[in-house]
Structure formats: C-alpha cells, structure tokens
Amino acid sequence: MGQLINGDWKTEKLVNLGKDGKFVRKDSGFRNWITPDGSAGPSGDSGFAAESGRYHLYVSLACPWAHRTLIFRALKGLEDHITVDVVHPDMLENGWTFQTDGGPAQGDSLFNSKFLYQIYQKADPDATTRVTVPVLWDKQKNCIVSNESAEIIRMLNSAFDGITGNTQDFWPTDLREGIEEVNARIYTTLNNGVYKAGFASSQSAYDSAITPLFETIDWLEDHLSTHRYLMGDRLTEADWRLFTTLVRFDAVYHTHFKCNRNRITDMPNLWAYARELFQWPSVEQTVHFGHIVRHYHYSQDNVNPHRIIPINPSPDWHKAHKRGT
C-alpha cells in the first residue's frame, strides 16, 4: 500500500490515523466537472464538455465509492457513452493494479498500464496524492476530470441528458436541501462510519464510531417503515449512496469491520429497501460480491492479518421486496 509523493510511488501504512487512533479520510484532489457545454462546474477548470465516447471510468467493484459511479452510469443509460475498466480486487504494495482475474478485471484498455498510480502519473507527473478509485478520465485531454465520487454522480445525473435523452433526475432542485442533510448523516455515520469502526486502533475510536453507526441504522429502520425512500416517494442520490454501504454490510462490514450489533437482514424495512434497490433495473449487474468479499479481507491485512476469507451468509437478494404495494 502506498501513495504518490512528488510523482513517485512510495509505500507506507494503509490507514490514515489521526489522534486517538481514529481513521481520517483525505479529500480527493481532482475536482473538475463535465458539463453539457464545457463551461466550468462548481470547482476546477472549464473544457470538459459532455461527449459520447470521450470519458472513461476506472473503478473497483469492491469499492463503495466507485460503485456509486457505476450505478449512475447504469441508471442514466451511459454504458455506450462512457467506457469502464475494473481493477483487480487485491490492493497490496502497488495499490490498485490492472492484473486480470479472468473475470471483470480485464486490465487497462486505454494504456495497458500495470498499476492505477501510472494513470495518476500521466495526469500529473508531480502529483502528491493517494491513488483512489473511482477515476473519471478524459481521453481527449489525457487527464483526470475527477476522482471524487460524490461529484462524479452529480455530473452523470444530468450532464449527458442531451445525448442520451434520459432525464431521470436523482438530484432534484426542490429536494436538494433535504438530500444534503441526509447525505451528511449517512456519510459520517455509515458510509465512512464503517471504515471508522473497522480501522479504529483504539477502543475509544471504535466506540465513538459504532454508537452513531447503529443509531443511524435504527433511525433508518424506523424511517423506512413509513417512507418508501429516504426522501419519501422519490428515489434520489441519497438512496444510491446508502445502497452501496448496505449491499456490503453483511458480507464485509459486519464481521471484518466489527459492525456486528445487527445484520441488515435483521432489519425488515432496511432489508426490503436494500433488495428493492438491488432489484432496480440494471443495478444488479453493478454488484459483484466476489470482488467485494475478496478485496477487503485479502487486502486489509492490518484488519485481517491471515487474509482468511470467511464463509459469510448468502441472503436472497432476489426475494420479493413488496415495497410500495
């Protein structure tokens, strides 16, 4: 495991630990926006117009943040417009690699690179950065547009609507304030909360992550008893951001990250809600339990030193959800 320092790959410890043994996530560094006409977005430079075939995503099927971008590519009918490469699930001393696995990891189709850090080096030969997925790459300018999933999904939500004719809106103007509020709670206590619990290196760091995590789970279980989705009747980005954590929860976070007060399958409303999202058209094809389970248990030897892959439950994700009936 490592990161780029002034353009060179340097190995160092996997987790970012702040004071008190708490895990601290670093901000993403490439923050440009694709827009319909190439005008600048909320951050970064202009010049990234939505065009079919111009952009490429590098993802890990294990990673919940990269998973969001794959879901939006599928929901918005962008499969024929944005190409994708999948990294190998094992992330060891060279970080993410383009080793093939005979399955979805088929190498780097653009440059035939061995390692994802080489893509970051192409974008910025002097970069000092962690080398994370997802990466949204511009084939025309040969640079990284963005490596921040929260922003990539907002670009995919609307920038290509003129090309695809798909105007489904998961970030509707009238719900934005409420979505931001829910996103903030879910990001802090769940999406990132599972990592804070799992990477904690002191009891107090674990305790301070696990308590709010299950408070949020309890709140969601209650909320979803009277609301079909987080924002009520309308499915929004808040649901998809929650889904990528829920779908990994019983398979990985429950055991590997010690988030084991309950499983999602113990919570009837949350479990049915998670199944509804899993069964949403074209979403199941974005979920790969093999890469999910392998990546965390095999790569994170600070958490699982013997790299033993547990047997895991196999819940029926195809069971009827009966939500909205």
Ligand SMILES: N[C@@H](CCC(=O)N[C@@H](CS)C(=O)NCC(=O)O)C(=O)O
């Ligand atoms: N803020 C980023 C976080 C992405 C992220 O942390 N990805 C993880 C995989 S789940 C990664 O690539 N980690 C490698 C590293 O930190 O060196 C986003 O949401 O896009």
